[in-house]
Amino acid sequence: MSVLRVKNLSKAFGGLQVTNDVSLTLNAGERLALIGPNGAGKTTLVNQIAGFLHADSGSIHLHNEDITAWPGYKRVRHGLVRTFQISKLAPTLPAIEQVALAIHQREDSISSMWRDRRSYTAVLDEAAQILEGLHLSRIATAAPSAMAYGDQRLLEIALALALRPKVLLLDEPMAGVPRSEAQLILDALSRLPADLAVVIIEHDMDLVFRFAHRILVLANGAVLAEGTPDDIRRNEVVRAVYLGKAELA
């Protein structure tokens, strides 16, 4: 059953058509990768799905509900959560406390945090479990400013998971991560909950081809191709667009 349905989404900035009649569906538990050259419109598409940008035309349905006009925060409350290409972490707050704050945000309970210690203990337990699920217990009490960059990217995913997403939009989780830490990210992504639907934007083709069940290729804002990793690997047009830019072998 589809959890997310995007139909004929278009967006222009002035004369520049940045998304052009894009449609996609995403089923529960599915991993969809959005790939394409720089400037293809991937982030703009994710921004529209997340409600950061409104589309000029087209529609977005989450669990059969039309969310096209919903603001971003309402989409988050209904389980549509995104991460960012650039870090939004608080640099000096310990990891577990950042996750706890995200849980409180989910529960709309920031104001009662300090009054109800038992509840805060329960929240910390949940935060610890989320970190453990991503093999991040080792940095639970560390602040981002003292963490390896790959761990910071994983903490961002932990914060998103604290919001209990049904659909997770991951914007370049591998961006800026040194090769030596790439395997950590891959391992963590492979441990995401099986029923979570994920849309990932990523330039690292190794990650894309290992992680994705389906790949959608964007070029000039439009869908150039869509299919399984094998379909995309064999697609001559995709190869031509990527020639010299990425390794699809």
Ligand SMILES: Nc1ncnc2c1ncn2[C@@H]1O[C@H](COP(=O)(O)OP(=O)(O)OP(=O)(O)O)[C@@H](O)[C@H]1O
């Ligand atoms: N707010 C904006 N105003 C004007 N043009 C914009 C705006 N945001 C993006 N663009 C343009 O839209 C096009 C698509 O940008 P977008 O960031 O969505 O591409 P992308 O596929 O995510 O690229 P990358 O892989 O480099 O992150 C680019 O030409 C970009 O310059």
